[in-house]
Amino acid sequence: MITVLYFARLKESLNYSTEEMELPEGVKTITQLKTHLAKRGETWANLFNGKQTIRAAVNHALVDNAAAVKDGDEVAFFPPVTGG
Amino acid sequence: MVVRVQTEDFDVGVEINAMRLKHPKAGAVVSFVGQVRDLNEGDNVASMTLEHYPAMTEKSLSGIVEQALARWSIADALIVHRVGKLKPLDQIVLVLVASAHRKDAFAACEFMMDFLKTEAPFWKKEQTPNGERWVEAKDSDDQAKNRWQQ
Numbered sequence: 001m002i003t004v005l006y007f008a009r010l011k012e013s014l015n016y017s018t019e020e021m022e023l024p025e026g027v028k029t030i031t032q033l034k035t036h037l038a039k040r041g042e043t044w045a046n047l048f049n050g051k052q053t054i055r056a057a058v059n060h061a062l063v064d065n066a067a068a069v070k071d072g073d074e075v076a077f078f079p080p081v082t083g084g
Numbered sequence: 085m086v087v088r089v090q091t092e093d094f095d096v097g098v099e100i101n102a103m104r105l106k107h108p109k110a111g112a113v114v115s116f117v118g119q120v121r122d123l124n125e126g127d128n129v130a131s132m133t134l135e136h137y138p139a140m141t142e143k144s145l146s147g148i149v150e151q152a153l154a155r156w157s158i159a160d161a162l163i164v165h166r167v168g169k170l171k172p173l174d175q176i177v178l179v180l181v182a183s184a185h186r187k188d189a190f191a192a193c194e195f196m197m198d199f200l201k202t203e204a205p206f207w208k209k210e211q212t213p214n215g216e217r218w219v220e221a222k223d224s225d226d227q228a229k230n231r232w233q234q
Contacts, residue, residue: 005137007137007205008218009207057137057140057205060139060140060144062144076137076205079207081204081205081207082218082219082220083177083200083201083205084177084200084204084206
């Protein structure tokens with residue numbers, strides 16, 4: 001299982017903030033997880049088809065799309081940050 | 085080295101004195117305060133809500149402080165960042181740096197703000213007379229961060 005969290009605009013668009021899911025077959029990286037999520041429907045496709053910049057964190061560290069995802073990880077997806 | 089994420093306001097004078105009086109060898113304390121503007125992208129801003137990723141935020145800020153420590157000669161550093169609902173003129177963020185001489189403190193303070201702006205997991209949503217909207221990230225903030233990597 002992995003935990004996936006969504007923040008800010010993503011959380012609002014998808015209408016939920018967290019889910020537990022089995023790591024899908026063949027998904028080993030952030031890019032592959034995004035591609036998997038994009039297949040869930042139009043809203044998901046719009047967010048995860050690569051046209052928008054969606055940043056990711058694995059286990060609370062900012063990562064790039066090539067980063068590995070493995071069983072037990074906490075993965076978060078969010079828009080570019082705007083603090084400060 | 086301290087990082088804090090909080091809904092409450094902070095007192096810049098109290099924070100500066102607390103740091104300054106701990107470090108008799110530091111000749112310089114530099115501070116940056118960010119506040120909520122009443123105008124953004126041409127619209128009046130009535131209020132702003134700051135969301136964050138609680139499990140990651142303090143870790144991210146601590147990582148930024150550690151990078152600054154590795155790069156400059158610094159006696160101490162502090163980051164305080166507020167979350168929740170804020171109004172124009174409310175303070176958002178405080179960065180303090182103490183060092184023996186001012187040059188390291190100025191550089192480290194700017195470095196920490198540039199990284200905080202582009203890496204720390206905060207998101208601003210503005211309430212305006214035309215409704216609510218998420219604040220968009222700026223390319224100029226990415227450029228400000230990237231110049232430290234040259």
